[in-house]
Amino acid sequence: MRDRIFEVQAWREKQRFTRDCVKDEIRALKEEKHATELHLESLQVPLMVISQCLSNRDQRVPPELTRDQLGEELKKELHITENSKRVLMDVCHMGWEKIKELTNVLCRLEREIKNKDETLDLEYHVKDLTRDSTDISFKLDPTRVPTESMTEESYAHCIQNTIKIAEQLMAESKDLRATMFKSREQARNQMYAQSQQVELIMRRRVYDIQRARNEMEWQKYKLEQNLQKVDREIETLRAAVADKINPTKLVETRLETRTRRPVLERVQDKPMRGLIEEFERVHTSHNMLEKKLEEAITTYHGMYNHHQRVTKDLQYKNQALETDRRLIEIRKPLHSSDETEFKRNVGYCHMSDELVTD
Template identity: 35%
Template sequence: MQSVVTFEKPLPHLSLPDWDARLYNLQVTADTRRADAFDLRHSAHQLRNETRIKTEWDTYHNNNRISARIYEIEQWKSTIQDLLNRINREMDLLKEEKASTERELEQLNLPLLVCSECLSNRDGRRSTELTYDMADTELKKELCVTESNKKLLIDRCQSAWEKINKLEVMKFKLQLDLNDKNEALAIDKDMLSLDKNCANITFKTDSLKTPKRMITGQQWVDKVEGMKRMAEDELRDTLRLRESLFVARGRARNALRAQTDVTNYMLRRRIYDTQRARNELEWQKIKMEENMDKLKAELKIMGEQFTDKVDALKVAETRLETRGYRPGIELASDEADVGLKEEVRNLRETVRQLQEKLDCAKATYNALESASIKIGIDLNDKNQSLEVDTRALEMRSALEPKQLVGTDKNLVLANIQDELPKMENF
């Protein structure tokens, strides 16, 4: 009989060898798991280090790339901004040159008006004074030169207007490109300051997609360099156009000034020639009137002598006729008869000669009178022509440039009158 009652679980019990084997298996399993855990921890640590280093280096390189891109864009932005400033400056200078050319063009209206008035006034000359002289030819040449200058300046103004429009287009393109670069700089700078601690970072649905408008880096360089070349070409063309505007104004001014001097000289020469011809005609008229007075006196004396000779002829013929009535043998051809007949013949010849001379003298007097009348008419025409040419020369005094003296003259000769600051009235 047992004093203690024992109970056993109704399960199979292991033997000691089995227990030792199980313990050994657990030890081996634990060692394996620990080795696996060690290997895992080591590989995980290595992977973490490698990924951290790779991520940091990738971030570093990309930051450098973004910084380099920012620097490159800033350099191009500076270049584009400089080109934009130069274009603005060239546009202002070109507009000033265009305005100066337009003012010069407006100033051509006065020479055209004066030249036209001179031609119209000189066309009012009378009779033989209405000639195609050198003054008339030079006036027409001046009209042609002025019209040519006007056409030249109009063409230059048209070219300047077209160039200003092209510069406006170029300015718009540069400004648009500058705005794009400013926006790109803002984006790149914002992305450069972005890190994993920022609050506005999120996963994107398709971050590796390529936008449709994206171009390659070389294409980008080609485009900005092409725009730079276009802007520089426009600037060079604008500079040449500004120089051509300045040269055109100078040439037009010099050509008109030279032609104006020639025309004035021809007008003065024509006035001198007309005055000389008028003075010559006045002298001729005075001498002719003197000769007319002398011839008139001679005609009076010759008329008296003619009357005297006619009376003497009447006396001689009366004597001869009356002696023909002598009676008988008294009707003889004596010396008195011969003498009277000779006297009659001589008196008739003298009367004939005096009559011819009187007729010639009267014709000469009439010719002198007619010539004097013609000279008087021509003198009136020449005086009227002198008045016309003198009035034309006075009208052309408006074309004479203002005579500068002292500092103003030196500034114009040195062509620096536009470079001095304008004085303000206080």
């Protein structure tokens, strides 16, 4: 009897130890699952921000609505975030399944421990019975074997099987907890690296647009100056053409008037040759001024049309610049509260080793 009691107690202690380990594992797995669920919930903000960034960039006007590196990096960031969400959801579901399995084996251990407690109470009671005990009596067929009885080997195998199942589930749970932690950290690192890449490309894009915008503004300024210069030149040429009107009238009038001389006085004299030379000189000068005026007007119209195109392109650049600048404000929720604009710029430029610290 004592050996049997000792054996049952030994099995009970092993099952109690296993039960406590299972409880600890369930608690650890629940904590890991809760941390994973919190990280999964935190992905809603990046998903919303990235989708808003992509929608905001779709508002660009057609000349600036191009497939650029920033758009590709934003789509890649969205893909990484969605993939991380899917992976975390899968491991959370696996954690829920594993908690259910551990809970089942825990209930099985609790039931077997309770059975052993009852068995030990009976064994102690049987052991304490004596010939003088008051509750002893004759029994009908006391040597019968109860139904569903098992051998000692089957009894030990059943207990060992329960403990083995619990240990296997705990090992799987530990691996799952490691997988959860690895998935969270991998998702966090991938998202952070891609976020930094997007921030770098975004600021480079803003810088490139600003530089192009500034060049176009300078081009517009020079065009306006040249337009004013050509306009003044046109006014000068028009004044010069107008100044040639009276001299032309004068020389033509003189020539026409001298044709009315009497027949015997119509001599091709020196004054007539001088008037003809003056007529040719005045008309040549007038034609040259007219040609220069036409060229100046053509140049003015060409420059004006180019100025209109530059002005329209500048409006498109300003709209694209405002759109990409808005991304910086939209992405602010992705940055930590203690991360300043200066720190981010230092990180983007890899200047942390070059700065003198206090």
